Amino acid sequence: MFKINDNYLKLPGSYLFSTIAKKVAAYKEANPDKEVISLGIGDVTQPLAPAVIEALHKAVDEMSVAETFHGYAPDLGYEFLRKAIIDNDYKARGVDIALDEIFISDGAKSDSGNIVEIFSTDNTIAVTDPVYPVYIDSNAMAGKTGDYLQDKQAWSDVIYMPCTAENDFTPDFPERTPDIIYICCPNNPTGTTLTKDALSKWVRYALDNKAVIIYDAAYEAYISEEDVPHSIYECDGAKECAIEMRSFSKNAGFTGTRLGFTVIPKALKSGDVMLNSLWARRHGTKFNGAPYIIQRAGEAVYSDEGKAQTKAQIAYYMNNAKIIREGLNAQGYKTYGGVNAPYIWLKTPDGVTSWDFFDILLEKANIVGTPGSGFGPSGEGYFRLTAFGSKENTEKAIERIKNL
Amino acid sequence: MFKINDNYLKLPGSYLFSTIAKKVAAYKEANPDKEVISLGIGDVTQPLAPAVIEALHKAVDEMSVAETFHGYAPDLGYEFLRKAIIDNDYKARGVDIALDEIFISDGAKSDSGNIVEIFSTDNTIAVTDPVYPVYIDSNAMAGKTGDYLQDKQAWSDVIYMPCTAENDFTPDFPERTPDIIYICCPNNPTGTTLTKDALSKWVRYALDNKAVIIYDAAYEAYISEEDVPHSIYECDGAKECAIEMRSFSKNAGFTGTRLGFTVIPKALKSGDVMLNSLWARRHGTKFNGAPYIIQRAGEAVYSDEGKAQTKAQIAYYMNNAKIIREGLNAQGYKTYGGVNAPYIWLKTPDGVTSWDFFDILLEKANIVGTPGSGFGPSGEGYFRLTAFGSKENTEKAIERIKNL
Numbered sequence: 027m028f029k030i031n032d033n034y035l036k037l038p039g040s041y042l043f044s045t046i047a048k049k050v051a052a053y054k055e056a057n058p059d060k061e062v063i064s065l066g067i068g069d070v071t072q073p074l075a076p077a078v079i080e081a082l083h084k085a086v087d088e089m090s091v092a093e094t095f096h097g098y099a100p101d102l103g104y105e106f107l108r109k110a111i112i113d114n115d116y117k118a119r120g121v122d123i124a125l126d127e128i129f130i131s132d133g134a135k136s137d138s139g140n141i142v143e144i145f146s147t148d149n150t151i152a153v154t155d156p157v158y159p160v161y162i163d164s165n166a167m168a169g170k171t172g173d174y175l176q177d178k179q180a181w182s183d184v185i186y187m188p189c190t191a192e193n194d195f196t197p198d199f200p201e202r203t204p205d206i207i208y209i210c211c212p213n214n215p216t217g218t219t220l221t222k223d224a225l226s227k228w229v230r231y232a233l234d235n236k237a238v239i240i241y242d243a244a245y246e247a248y249i250s251e252e253d254v255p256h257s258i259y260e261c262d263g264a265k266e267c268a269i270e271m272r273s274f275s276k277n278a279g280f281t282g283t284r285l286g287f288t289v290i291p292k293a294l295k296s297g298d299v300m301l302n303s304l305w306a307r308r309h310g311t312k313f314n315g316a317p318y319i320i321q322r323a324g325e326a327v328y329s330d331e332g333k334a335q336t337k338a339q340i341a342y343y344m345n346n347a348k349i350i351r352e353g354l355n356a357q358g359y360k361t362y363g364g365v366n367a368p369y370i371w372l373k374t375p376d377g378v379t380s381w382d383f384f385d386i387l388l389e390k391a392n393i394v395g396t397p398g399s400g401f402g403p404s405g406e407g408y409f410r411l412t413a414f415g416s417k418e419n420t421e422k423a424i425e426r427i428k429n430l
Numbered sequence: 431m432f433k434i435n436d437n438y439l440k441l442p443g444s445y446l447f448s449t450i451a452k453k454v455a456a457y458k459e460a461n462p463d464k465e466v467i468s469l470g471i472g473d474v475t476q477p478l479a480p481a482v483i484e485a486l487h488k489a490v491d492e493m494s495v496a497e498t499f500h501g502y503a504p505d506l507g508y509e510f511l512r513k514a515i516i517d518n519d520y521k522a523r524g525v526d527i528a529l530d531e532i533f534i535s536d537g538a539k540s541d542s543g544n545i546v547e548i549f550s551t552d553n554t555i556a557v558t559d560p561v562y563p564v565y566i567d568s569n570a571m572a573g574k575t576g577d578y579l580q581d582k583q584a585w586s587d588v589i590y591m592p593c594t595a596e597n598d599f600t601p602d603f604p605e606r607t608p609d610i611i612y613i614c615c616p617n618n619p620t621g622t623t624l625t626k627d628a629l630s631k632w633v634r635y636a637l638d639n640k641a642v643i644i645y646d647a648a649y650e651a652y653i654s655e656e657d658v659p660h661s662i663y664e665c666d667g668a669k670e671c672a673i674e675m676r677s678f679s680k681n682a683g684f685t686g687t688r689l690g691f692t693v694i695p696k697a698l699k700s701g702d703v704m705l706n707s708l709w710a711r712r713h714g715t716k717f718n719g720a721p722y723i724i725q726r727a728g729e730a731v732y733s734d735e736g737k738a739q740t741k742a743q744i745a746y747y748m749n750n751a752k753i754i755r756e757g758l759n760a761q762g763y764k765t766y767g768g769v770n771a772p773y774i775w776l777k778t779p780d781g782v783t784s785w786d787f788f789d790i791l792l793e794k795a796n797i798v799g800t801p802g803s804g805f806g807p808s809g810e811g812y813f814r815l816t817a818f819g820s821k822e823n824t825e826k827a828i829e830r831i832k833n834l
Binding site: 027028029030031032034035037044067069070071072073074076079082083086087089090091092095096097098099101132133135136139140143144145146147148149159160163164167168205206235236237238279281282283284296299301304307308310311312313314315316317318319320416 | 431432433434435436438439441448471473474475476477478480483486487490491493494495496499500501502503505536537539540543544547548549550551552553563564567568571572609610639640641642683685686687688700703705708711712714715716717718719720721722723724820
């Protein structure tokens with residue numbers, strides 16, 4: 027008789043954004059006349075850059091002729107894309123990454139979910155709290171998180187590292203020593219960052235404790251301040267302890283186009299075993315590459331036109347972030363983030379819970395945001411708004427909140 | 431201190447096709463003047479159909495304008511594609527599948543590798559032998575296969591069901607009862623099929639033993655004979671015991687375009703738990719959809735033009751299969767398959783081992799095929815050739831084999 031993986035049954039409710047989507051759908055059905063503005067899920071709204079569109083058309087044409095048709099991609103991804111990544115994202119910042127240390131994928135969500143597979147079940151993970159749900163849920167599915175404690179809204183075997191206004195959203199070293207540490211910087215959901223100095227201390231801590239850092243840099247392109255590292259490998263020693271994940275979703279609007287990559291330096295080892303080899307084996311066995319045409323689109327992001335055009339997109343979204351931040355601050359809200367990231371993390375007014383504030387905003391202002399508590403216990407009393415809407419909708423939303 | 435998943439260390443060598451690729455690369459480097467013909471990996475060579483190209487261009491244009499831009503796709507995939515699948519692949523064959531029983535993915539390789547996650551580690555799997563390596567390797571990575579026995583070239587905890595000329599490539603029910611049964615039909619690598627009657631017996635067997643069948647129908651479009659089921663759901667009771675996987679790779683040349691889907695009927699349960707719900711949770715947490723433009727390309731496969739054009743592609747490849755089959759038979763080789771599948775499975779001459787025959791073919795005829803033993807112990811003494819080359823190369827290859 028077959029048996030299911032009953033770790034799945036321990037998962038509380040459904041994936042956060044699915045829950046929100048269902049709530050919003052129900053509200054819309056009951057109130058068909060209301061115009062709902064979504065500043066909830068971190069999904070982009072601006073079209074793909076012209077350079078990307080051009081590359082896509084060109085690659086599609088290649089696929090229409092036998093001579094230039096492309097079948098299965100190389101296991102790690104096409105070299106043209108890996109080379110563009112190395113030159114632009116790493117070499118340009120003084121970081122030396124080899125071609126076979128980059129693994130092209132269909133996105134950072136898949137990679138950050140699948141990466142658990144190369145680790146044993148008896149590792150203890152530490153996450154910043156609040157946290158992007160995929161890190162925890164993927165570990166819970168693999169039976170690495172203990173039991174879900176309903177009263178604490180937390181897993182018994184996960185080390186939560188609170189990141190709140192009290193510690194300036196910079197996690198303290200935990201009492202119990204973790205084996206695997208998830209860091210997302212710039213942070214989703216708080217929109218805050220770590221300085222190079224603060225991140226370097228975490229690298230030191232990981233090396234001292236033989237822990238590995240899973241570093242999610244999906245929002246790297248939104249960094250505007252000087253002292254914030256774009257890659258963890260800017261910190262000394264990180265190649266011996268860190269895996270870095272990147273995405274084209276937010277820097278180039280690829281949420282519906284799907285492309286990302288993971289860097290695993292060959293210096294990152296457990297005894298004699300390179301984690302790079304394990305991931306290569308996983309990648310070669312359970313994945314079959316991102317589409318050729320999408321990899322060409324990714325390459326175009328690094329062309330001169332592509333860079334200028336995607337930079338303009340980011341400026342557009344960051345202007346929205348400014349509108350939200352300044353608009354809310356003027357109304358007396360306490361806000362965080364939105365300077366190096368497209369997320370604004372706000373303190374709910376009058377001690378209202380995150381989900382209550384979600385309901386108020388949806389019902390009274392027809393605005394969808396994301397309840398902070400959905401990201402972890404320390405997110406309670408906070409709320410996330412994203413800068414990915416249109417400028418018009420963003421302005422309208424702030425106006426509506428003013429009239430709440 | 432972090433610990434790796436040391437199940438990975440038990441895996442013998444690297445993924446079969448990576449090994450072959452390395453051997454071929456070494457040969458080409460040492461013999462740059464030789465023109466090597468690949469009838470090895472199952473990769474297509476014909477360009478995408480015009481209807482697919484047109485749909486891709488159109489979808490790319492949609493992505494260039496905010497009004498028609500698409501961000502994150504719905505968790506299960508776009509309804510337009512799921513509906514086309516249901517109407518054409520199922521309803522047209524008298525099978526009733528609901529919209530939320532279909533999960534669009536980036537391909538059947540990913541799905542057949544990832545599906546292990548929703549099952550407990552203490553299931554015993556049964557595979558037909560020879561077998562597509564991903565089924566076993568993905569289970570080995572999850573610690574579900576015991577130890578690899580080098581002398582037997584087999585895993586201690588896997589039930590191998592020999593499929594050889596002796597049993598007409600139809601597996602017998604095994605002595606030990608399995609929990610999960612992998613069946614690929616039409617079969618990769620042997621190119622053979624099961625009749626509806628034979629498959630129905632397996633469905634009955636699975637129901638009687640509360641086992642689940644993972645049914646890989648990636649080559650369904652190549653079926654030419656009447657009595658071969660296109661979907662396992664044509665067999666009574668299959669919805670209570672089978673998961674079906676399909677791919678656009680082989681029927682529409684999407685190996686480098688990446689699209690597939692998995693069907694999990696809601697009737698398939700473990701106690702009260704629907705496997706559909708578990709996969710939905712996995713899909714929503716660790717995957718973020720196939721690209722919008724690729725899903726539109728998939729939809730175009732089901733248009734009238736798309737159907738006619740992809741049918742012509744399949745006819746092209748199946749003509750190659752005929753050339754190989756008849757050419758080899760005329761030379762006294764014993765061949766199987768190639769009638770309902772793009773693979774020809776041949777008995778190596780004079781009791782030569784599969785890998786020796788690989789070397790002979792590569793070095794003396796400059797042809798790349800796949801050693802049968804790479805697919806499992808019962809593949810020893812067999813060899814796989816694929817029909818996915820060009821007609822010219824296929825004819826040339828048969829001519830070269832004649833002159834061996």
